Amino acid sequence: MSQYPTINNVQVGDELPVMRKSASEAELFLYSAASFNPHRIHYDRSYAEYEGHEDIVVHGPLQGSWLTQFVTDWAGPQARLVSVEWQNRASAFVGEELEFFGVVSSIDETNGSVEIEIEERKKDGSLLMPARATVRLGGS
Amino acid sequence: MSTSLIPPESLARVGEILSEPVTVLIDQREAQRYAYAVGDLNPIYFDEGSAQAAGYHSITVPPLFITHALVRPKPADELRLDGLYEDTAAVSLEVSRMMFGGEEWDFLGPVHVGDEITGTTRLADLDQKEGKKGPFVRLVRETTFTNQDEQIVARSRQVGIAR
Numbered sequence: 001m002s003q004y005p006t007i008n009n010v011q012v013g014d015e016l017p018v019m020r021k022s023a024s025e026a027e028l029f030l031y032s033a034a035s036f037n038p039h040r041i042h043y044d045r046s047y048a049e050y051e052g053h054e055d056i057v058v059h060g061p062l063q064g065s066w067l068t069q070f071v072t073d074w075a076g077p078q079a080r081l082v083s084v085e086w087q088n089r090a091s092a093f094v095g096e097e098l099e100f101f102g103v104v105s106s107i108d109e110t111n112g113s114v115e116i117e118i119e120e121r122k123k124d125g126s127l128l129m130p131a132r133a134t135v136r137l138g139g140s
Numbered sequence: 141m142s143t144s145l146i147p148p149e150s151l152a153r154v155g156e157i158l159s160e161p162v163t164v165l166i167d168q169r170e171a172q173r174y175a176y177a178v179g180d181l182n183p184i185y186f187d188e189g190s191a192q193a194a195g196y197h198s199i200t201v202p203p204l205f206i207t208h209a210l211v212r213p214k215p216a217d218e219l220r221l222d223g224l225y226e227d228t229a230a231v232s233l234e235v236s237r238m239m240f241g242g243e244e245w246d247f248l249g250p251v252h253v254g255d256e257i258t259g260t261t262r263l264a265d266l267d268q269k270e271g272k273k274g275p276f277v278r279l280v281r282e283t284t285f286t287n288q289d290e291q292i293v294a295r296s297r298q299v300g301i302a303r
Contacts, residue, residue, distance in 0.1 A: 023178070025171070034170075034177035035208040038195075038216075041225030051222070060240040061204060065178040068203045077184050077194035081203055087242035129242075 003075030007112045007137050016074045016102035016116065021066050025060055025094055031062045055093040063092065063120060063129055070100045071116060071133045078138025082113055086120075086131035097123045102133075112136050145234040145268050145277050145302075146292050153231060158281060161260040164211050168253040171201040176207060181223040199253045206251055206285050207296060208257040231263060233277055233302050241278065241299035249293040264297060276303040 005014070023031070025043070032042050041048040048056050067086055072079065092098055102118040110117045113136040120129035175185045183190035184187045184200050188206050201209075251257065264282035268275055278301060285294040 027179075029176070030177040034174045036211045037208075038219055038223040039227075040221075044223075047222075060180060061207070061243075064243060065174075065180065065202055065204050069178065069180040069182070072180075072182060074204075076188065077182065080250075083244070083246045084203070085242065085244035086238045138246060 003115075004079065005074070005106075005137055006139065007109060007114075008109070010107060010114055010137065011064040011106060012104055012107060016070065016104075018021040019066070019070045019073070020097060021099040021100070022095060022097045023062065025035055025056065027057060028058065028062075028094055031059055035059070035061065053091060054092070055095075058092040058094065058096070058098075060088050063088075063098075065127070066087065066098075066100065067118065067120070067131050067133070070102060070118065073100070075135045075136055079088075080136045082134040082136055086118075086129050088129060090126065090128050092122070092128055098128065099123070105132075143298075145275060146266060147232055147234065150233060151266060154266050156263050158231075158261045158263050161258050162212060163256055163258040164209050166201060166206070166209060166251060166253055166255045166257055168199060169197075170209065171205050171253060173204045175202050178202065196250055197252055199242060201251050201253065203245065203247060206257055206259070207283065209257065210283075223281055231266065231279060233279075235277060235302045237278050238300050238302045240278075241301040243299065244297040246295045247293070248295065249287070249291050251285075251287070251293050254292075257293065258286045259283050260286075271303075274303065 030044050041051055041053060042059055045056050068084055098120055100120050102116045104114050105117045106115045113134055116133045118131040119127060121127055151163050176297055180202055184194050207263055218225055260282040261281055265280035266275050281298045283296045
């Protein structure tokens with residue numbers, strides 16, 4: 001009935017639909033405001049360059065929230081995110097196209113949960129953020 | 141083995157509370173502004189009926205919002221050149237360039253609009269490692285989020301890399 005995965009139909013190796021994100025100056029500014037984060041590298045290009053960045057920097061925690069959305073959009077509203085972890089390997093910049101890839105790596109039938117290996121990459125394929133999430137799937 | 145980048149008095153702080161617990165009311169408008177800002181328009185963050193159909197008592201919030209809800213506002217004249225506030229919970233190290241290394245979260249219970257969430261942050265871990273670009277310090281700040289019923293709803297570990 002539901003379009004979302006359940007513990008009965010999910011399989012190791014299932015891929016999540018690729019999610020594409022990018023953030024304009026205005027969107028980064030909104031995130032700074034919504035998270036009360038005044039760090040200048042997220043809105044002041046000349047200051048970001050002065051600190052050695054190639055452009056305005058996308059916030060790490062914004063990419064963290066994209067990561068949780070990537071999982072919850074796939075798993076659906078009945079599912080519950082159990083845990084998530086990520087490493088920030090490189091910086092993403094304003095306007096860059098970023099892609100999230102995920103694959104189910106293990107299934108815990110007792111808890112009704114699955115583990116997902118995730119990567120956030122730039123268009124050129126370089127790895128920004130390796131990540132992992134555990135989500136308890138909704139009922140069938 | 142290179143010389144220690146961690147003064148003994150900082151190492152002795154492992155386990156210590158870094159800042160006094162903060163309690164905030166989870167505000168619907170603030171949480172929804174966060175959801176719009178990250179582009180996550182899941183109906184469970186906006187619509188009571190959708191949230192209840194998904195098994196929540198009432199409207200819930202994006203998972204990482206609670207850490208931002210706890211941010212304590214301060215006067216703008218306390219901002220440094222880089223736009224940040226002085227880190228009053230800073231741990232003294234022999235290196236000063238601090239970068240985000242990543243985060244680990246456990247979600248242990250639901251958070252609803254109207255909940256009162258208390259965050260308590262400890263210095264969970266501090267150790268020196270050898271990297272390709274030389275030694276660095278890995279600093280882990282662990283925050284425990286508790287609701288008004290004294291249930292732990294989440295735990296976050298923020299990893300900072302200093303070199």
